[in-house]
Amino acid sequence: MGDLGGFDVANETAQTTSERVEDVRQQSKILPVLEALHQEGVLTSIETYYPQVARECLKVGANIINLTGSQDNQEIYKQVSEFDAGVIICYVQGKNVREVDDFNFGNDPTDLMYDYFAKKIEIATQLGVRKIFVDAGLGFYYKNLEDSALRIRFKMKTFLNTFRLRKLGFPVCHALPHAFECFGEEFRSAEPFFAVLSCSAFKLV
Template sequence: MHRPHLMGVINLSPDSWYRESVVTSTEAAIFRARRLHAEGAHLIDLGAESSLHHAARVDPARQIATLLPILEPLVREGALISIETYQPEVARRCLEAGAAVLNLTGTRPADDLYRAVAQHRAGIILCYVQGENVRSVGDFIHSPDHASALLDYFRREIDRAVHAGVHAIWIDPGLGFYYKNLQDSTARIRYQAETFLHTFRLRTLGWPVCHALPHAFELFQDEVRSAESLFAVLAILGKTDLLRTHEIPKVRAVARTLGILA
């Protein structure tokens, strides 16, 4: 059975509702990063602004001031850190400070950011976004053959990134957390499950696939922390390469068990 790598999550925005991943100080963020690493995370994703549509905007200067005091000591310790952002200045400053991966949640100015990633010999996660960035999307446009639409999008962006000199790329088909017409849990979860199970088609592009695991609060309610374990099964069956999860120990156990049963 295909065994994925795991990306742990640290949310620096109080608007992020998954409380277990939210930290309110530099010290707490560093502590959580060390804990995630000890629990089995291969990569740790830092974000200073929530992608939820109602969340407050955080200007680039404030994001940089929040991220760098956390990023720099972790890099010195040898941790692999990903920065989730769509802000060019935030991306550049964090790459300069040693971020290993840019988790790009926007589409502009992509070419400049691809060159910055290449300059710092970092990797990039290309997120599928129908709009300029995750905070500026409207309704999700679902094509009859969505997997083919994803393939077309990623072929184009991969070509641009490779042309700019990027050598480490993950593709993230996006799971509709932020689109207005996918806030209904049933529609969103069906789309997410379909996307997971079609992951193998995206792998034909020759690059690893990353998925952010959903939590489906409307269905799981008090057991919401169990949701990512369920979706991890679908993602692993689809041969996902990198799982972004708030629940490293639970998802690691799922991945290990599926590997044994295969």
């Protein structure tokens, strides 16, 4: 891997109100970028929920598929296995990141996440995937989490409960908030703050 480290490349914003980018346009935009980065030895993950986009990205050297959908997963898992790549399984309450409504908290959101991941991991491993990460999907735009204070509070609670996902046996990814509303001009301190909070949950158990 080169000095540039790695990049997580997104084809479209997760905001549900923004323009959708269909699979053909996603490929035309991202494939040249991924191929160039691969030639430089840079590790790349690509965010998508389209099986065809995933396959074409893997062909040009993408190392990880950041799976932001809950449907058509088996086809993508097969592709990941075929290319000996990795997959980030995102927790999505909806068909994909662009088609979500209100977040269902249930009695315990972490329990819901655990059950979701356990089922997806079982399917992925049965199809030959070995390099797996899980992501709580905290960067997704659910309608009842638009209030910044509520959203930040939910994310903090999720960070503190991340340790409960360790039993799944795979690394956990988190989208760290900027929290402009709380940190103001010191917003660059937000991500380190939330990172420490998340890591502390592991240290305390």
